[in-house]
Amino acid sequence: MAAPSESSEAMIFYDIAMATPYAPNPWKSRLALNFKDIKYSTTWVHLPDIAQVRRTLGVPACRKFSDGTDFYTLPILVDPNTKSRIGDSFDIAIYLQKTYPDSGAGDLFPPQKLEFAFNNEFASLVPLSERNDIEYVDYSKFNTYVDAAFTAHVSLVVHNLPFHPATAEATKAEFVRRAGVTSWDDFQIKGEQRQKFKESFHTMLGDLGKLFLRDISGPFLLGKKASYADLIVGGWLRMMREALPKQEWEEISGWHGGIYGRLHDGLEKYAEVK
Known part of the structure; x- marks a missing residue:
């Protein structure tokens, strides 16, 4: 299918309403939409309303908690041009590539080896997607491992997440309930515990960063492309930049020769919030 014309109806992108956008999976989709130069607008949904919005749109939950109950989250993309509704960031990327293959900067999934794996030693605060893709398998596995790797270290940022003031208390209460802790302050980590997380994060980013050293002509895995x-990876870096203390973000973005700072900055051209 050809790229959308100027007269094509704009897509609707659903993201989580926060004081500033931070959620990594919506960021992956926003970056992909802008990469493809797709016309869209953002509908902001307060976190306590996400389940109802997904039900109303007829988009089922794509993840489950360990007890089998549905985990409702965003993003969702609605394309009125094809009457499609997609409720998972990886599925959104596949949809954009297959439906609008030549739009914007071109191919989202060029062939490349993405040899990275991660074994989690920390408990996960949120469930991860379980995928069994037959297309773009290397990318799917990479997405799963990167999600696991960053989620394992999300305790570094949870206490500083930029919740929307209108729903901050309700959102914090839901986080406390899901995690089975007694109060919001239980999410604050400092001292030796924080240092342990940072050391693990440094090691993980070093392993992941080896992929970025294969082509040093640009900030991306394929150099300038x-x-x-x-x-x-960029979606997760957006979260880290927004929720880490400024000094820690500056420290982390400079680790491993500044790989991640350059990647974050290199993706800035696709980071417009529309």
């Missing part, structure tokens, strides 16, 4: 693999 961005792909969805870069957007996967």
